[in-house]
Amino acid sequence: MASQDWFDKDFYKVLGVAKDADEQSLKKAYRKLARQFHPDSNPGNSAAEAKFKEISEAYSVLSDSQQRTEYDQMRAMGSGARFSAGGAGGGGGFEDVFGNMFGGGGGGRQQPNQADFEDIFSMFNGGRGGSRFGSGGFGQTSGGFRGFGGPTAGRDVSATTTIDFITATKGDTIRLQGADGRPLNVKIPAGVSDGQKIKLRGKGEPSRDGGVPGDLVLTVTVRKHPVFERDGQNLRVNVPVTFAEAALGATIEVPTLGGDPVKLRVAPGTSSGKVLRVKDRGVRTTKGTGDLLVRIEVAVPSRLTDAQRQALEAFEQSGLHENPRDDLLSKASSLE
Numbered sequence: 001m002a003s004q005d006w007f008d009k010d011f012y013k014v015l016g017v018a019k020d021a022d023e024q025s026l027k028k029a030y031r032k033l034a035r036q037f038h039p040d041s042n043p044g045n046s047a048a049e050a051k052f053k054e055i056s057e058a059y060s061v062l063s064d065s066q067q068r069t070e071y072d073q074m075r076a077m078g079s080g081a082r083f084s085a086g087g088a089g090g091g092g093g094f095e096d097v098f099g100n101m102f103g104g105g106g107g108g109r110q111q112p113n114q115a116d117f118e119d120i121f122s123m124f125n126g127g128r129g130g131s132r133f134g135s136g137g138f139g140q141t142s143g144g145f146r147g148f149g150g151p152t153a154g155r156d157v158s159a160t161t162t163i164d165f166i167t168a169t170k171g172d173t174i175r176l177q178g179a180d181g182r183p184l185n186v187k188i189p190a191g192v193s194d195g196q197k198i199k200l201r202g203k204g205e206p207s208r209d210g211g212v213p214g215d216l217v218l219t220v221t222v223r224k225h226p227v228f229e230r231d232g233q234n235l236r237v238n239v240p241v242t243f244a245e246a247a248l249g250a251t252i253e254v255p256t257l258g259g260d261p262v263k264l265r266v267a268p269g270t271s272s273g274k275v276l277r278v279k280d281r282g283v284r285t286t287k288g289t290g291d292l293l294v295r296i297e298v299a300v301p302s303r304l305t306d307a308q309r310q311a312l313e314a315f316e317q318s319g320l321h322e323n324p325r326d327d328l329l330s331k332a333s334s335l336e
Contacts, residue, residue: 011058011071019072023063030059034206040213041182053210060209151211157204158217161186165225166258168192169235169283178203178216186218191233191285194222228257233290234282239264240299246270254294256281264294271324272298 012019015029033055035041042048061067161176171190178184184203192198197219204214222230229236239254249268253261262278274296282290304312 009058010075011062014054014058015062021062026059026062030055030063030208035181038206040178040202052206056206056208056210063208151207151209153211154205154207154214156214156217158219160219160221162221162223163188163192164223165228168194168220168222169230169257176218184216188220189285191283191287192220192222193230194220196220225257227255230283231290231293232283233285233288234293235290236293236295238295238297240297241266241270242299243301246272246296246298254278254292256292262292266296270296270298272296 012021015021015026015033017025017029021029034052037048037052037055039045039049039052061071159176161174163172163174167174167188169191171188171192173185173187176184176186184200186198186200188198197217200216200218202213203216206213227237235257237255239252241250241252244250245252245266247269249270250266251263252266254264255261256278259281262281264276264278266276276294276296278292278294280289281292284290301308
């Protein structure tokens with residue numbers, strides 16, 4: 001910041017605090033005003049944006065103990081003086097501020113020597129010969145909003161949210177509370193997975209010195225679905241069939257996520273664990289659309305009527321049947 005600004009601006013008045021305000025009081029005042037005048041809360045309001053920068057500027061100086069000391073000393077020394085261009089009959093100006101210090105006066109004042117300059121600027125370091133002029137002290141920019149690197153960005157903020165399974169797969173806009181306590185609309189992209197992080201640029205903490213705000217890093221937790229599971233872009237579902245449907249073959253209905261059931265042909269002799277594929281009924285994202293993977297489970301009835309029992313017994317006695325364990329036993333014995 002130029003030294004002229006330090007004489008012109010009353011940072012304590014900007015934040016509405018006393019000159020002996022402690023760090024906690026400064027922070028409390030800044031946060032209250034920052035929420036009130038933040039550009040996100042006042043879109044298109046140039047006056048609010050200018051006020052926000054003024055608030056950030058004041059807090060950046062007063063929250064830094066070294067800069068605050070320099071600022072207080074500068075204001076005390078200047079007593080309202082102004083750095084203005086001198087001219088014939090104009091008087092005042094930069095020379096008037098330091099005139100009395102050098103013992104000069106009027107138009108014939110003597111030029112200060114090097115030792116005089118050192119005496120003045122040592123005021124800001126607490127001792128002679130330790131001038132910080134040109135190295136971040138009086139008359140020289142350094143750090144923060146008045147630094148060579150420009151304004152510093154606000155801090156990033158981490159947050160978590162839990163969404164339902166359909167929102168995660170199909171995408172939606174949800175409403176959360178932002179870092180400043182205000183409502184925030186967040187667009188959840190289709191296909192977001194459990195534990196995935198979404199970065200919302202500019203939705204973190206505001207900068208203390210007028211720079212860009214930080215980001216909000218949102219970690220998403222997805223609730224489990226009672227029927228479907230995610231497998232990348234595919235969806236998995238377990239579908240039970242009867243013994244007769246598996247043995248003789250059948251056309252069955254299979255549920256889809258958020259849509260009507262689809263018909264699926266089960267071939268005769270289908271065993272439990274067989275996976276059938278329904279194209280393009282998985283998760284639809286910008287990278288493509290997955291499939292619905294249907295795992296067949298043969299449901300064994302827990303109770304039979306007399307007629308059903310007799311029918312099964314007749315089936316069992318009707319002829320030769322394959323032993324479904326033959327292959328398993330053969331493989332196990334070959335390894336002994």
